[in-house]
Amino acid sequence: MLLEENDGLQRKLLSQEDDFRLQNETLMKELGQVIETNEKLEAENESLKEGASSTDSCRHLQDEIRRLQAENAALQKNISLAASTVSPLADDPDQSGDTDEGDLGTHSDSVDGCPQSSDDLAATVTNLRLQLDTEREEKTLLKEQLNSVESKTHEQIKSLQGDVERLAEKLKKKQESLVQLQEEKEDVYTDLSKKLSDLQTSTDAEITKLKIHSNKLEEELIHSSKVLGNYKDMAAHKITQLENLAKSLQSQVDDASADRSQLLQQQNETFVEKLKGKEQELQLARQIAEDLTVQLAERKKACESHMEQLYEMQQERDDNIQTLQQVNRVAEKRKSLLDELAIKYQGETDRHRGQVKQMEEQHREEVTQMEEQHRSEVEQLKQKLQEAQSQLVGWAAAKEEVASLKTEVTQLQESKAWLQRTLTETEVGGRDTHREKLESKSFFKEHSNQGEVEQLNEEHSLKIQKLQEEIDMERKKTGEQEGIIDQLRQDIKDGAEDRKLQEKKRSSTMRDLKRQMQAERRKVEKLQERLQQVLTDTKTRPTMEELLDQADGDERYKGDGSSVSSWSGAGNLSKDTTLSLDEESSCSVLEHDNAALMQRISALQQQNWTLDEKVTHLETSNAAMAEDLLAKTAIIEHYLMDSRPDHMTMSPSQEKMTLKRVMDFVIDRGDENLREINKKLQRIVEETLTKNMHLQGVSVIYRGRCDLQGVNVIYRG
Secondary structure: OHHHHHHHHHHHHHHHHHHHHHHHHHHHHHHHHHHHHHHHHHHHHHHHHHOOHHHHHHHHHHHHHHHHHHHHHHHHHHHHHHHHHHHHHHOOOOOOOOOOHHHHHHHHHHHHHOHHHHHHHHHHHHHHHHHHHHHHHHHHHHHHHHHHHHHHHHHHHHHHHHHHHHHHHHHHHHHHHHHHHHHHHHHHHHHHHHHHHHHHHHHHHHHHHHHHHHHHHHHHHHHHHHHHHHHHHHHHHHHHHHHHHHHHHHHHHHHOOHHHHHHHHHHHHHHHHHHHHHHHHHHHHHHHHHHHHHHHHHHHHHHHHHHHHHHHHHHHHHHHHHHHHHHHHHHHHHHHHHHHHHHHHHHHHHHHHHHHHHHHHHHHHHHHHHHHHHHHHHHHHHHHHHHHHHHHHHHHHHHHHHHHHHHHHHHHHHHHHHHHHHHHHOOHHHHHHHHHHHHHHHHHHHHHHHHHHHHHHHHHHHHHHHHHHHHHHHHHHHHHHHHHHHHHHHHHHHHHHHHHHHHHHHHHHHHHHHHHHHHHHHHHHHHHHHHHHHHHHHHHOOOHHHHHOHHHHHHHHHHHHOOOOOOOOOOOOOOOOOOOOOHHHHHHHHHHHHHHHHHHHHHHHHHHHHHHHHHHHHHHHHHHHHHHHHHHHHHHHHHHHHOOOOOOOOOOOOOOOOHHHHHHHHHHHHHHHHHHHHHHHHHHHHHHHHHHHHHHHHHHHHHHHHHHHHHHHHHHO
């Protein structure tokens, strides 16, 4: 039984280890996939940072686009500056009469001397400014791209780190559960080894006791056989002495006178007849002794068989006691565990159902809120986009105005060139003053136009930044909502997986319970067969001490008959498991299985009650047989005690013995010797009978105890 339970526990542990191995393999696969994706992303990040030869053409195109964008921006700035410088020249062409004539002469000389050098310098300065502006714009664009790429990579790395941490926590939990299972397995193994060692020690002690008892019985039998041999030797020696005496007396009779010869012959004939009778009695006594020796040998064999049966019955009793104790312990533990698990199961089901309902309500509310927020935000974004489009339309109009201003600037430049030509032809002094006024006016116009353009650009950039920030906020919100939705989906998947694992464990525990029920049925069937064998043995071989101890046996049966082991038919031996959404179906299945188990238990109890009735019936029949045997044993003991012969008293005489007295003495002495031999043989027979009765009583006591324990086992089973 212990080996079967050990095998069952090992099977359970192996099945649980297989489940955990499968879970660990799935987790490791998921980890490998996450690590592979992480490595791919890192490789992509490194390739983006370091640069690869395959993307040179794309990068050249991007660099050219960037450079062209920067040149465009720089040209727009230069145009705006040029417009601001040229505009003051076209405002007041007539304000040129307040300068000195001497100064005009000097300025005219300088202007006529170096017109070409100033144009070259202006061209180089503009080119350098263009290059500087293009480089600055390229740097700003590159910074923006780098910031966007870094933010994306940081977000991806954070998400991957979160996934890795979750998987690591799951691995830790699984490893802790594996360690707990291994510890439980070691504890069960140590308990079983301790129980086996205790059983071996107890069986060895009982074997030694029985061996000592059997050795004592063998010594007593050897002693009794030696005593019988001594008695036989003494009887043979006395017979030889009597024959010698008869021969001597016969010789004396031959030597005597003829008168007494007839008397002696007559006496001799009488003596011969008496001797024949005595010889017949001796033969009868020898036959009785042989019969007694045969009976002793049979009794010996019966005692040995009884001892063997006792030994076997004790072993079976010990085995049954141990199995019953183990079964009772396991049943009590199972009952307590099943009660606790049923309570926990009900509480957890109620709690989980409430949590599921709350989660569903919260999820619905959150979904509705998120949908409403999303709709409102989409409407706001649409409105903002419409406003931005209207602003872009205004910006296009502003661009058209800028283009018109540029055309005006070109016209002004042409007019400037024409004015310069006219100024060279006109007076020298007025030309310089008029030129200065025109330059100041053009500069003022260009500056004012540039300020307006910058204001418009700043307003447009601010609006674009605001719109971009709002779009980023909306993206973040949508990302958070998607993360919440993914988390809820993952929770649902985890719940489904936990439910599947729980159903597997429940199915395995139900299989174990069914196996245990089958094992218990087999045990009950074996005990019933054993009880039938014992009852048949008691019917065929009823003993006396068994019947004497019947009253004690009845009390014991009455004391133990009410103790029927209680079984619990609810729950299973599984650890605390997380409950899922489909608990109602599993509960119905468990209730159905529990009802079937309770029906089986009730059937077993009815079988036990029928066996109890059979045992009571057998007890009554054994009591009647016991009374008959007691009466018969009393009669046998009475006749044995009354049939003992009395001791003979001898009266020795000091006078000179005659032949008649000698013959009478010899005859009386022979009768006394025979009587003493018969008395000794009767005493030996009585001693052997008492010893056999005592041994039989002991064997009956042991058998009664074994029967009681077997019946208790049946009641408890």
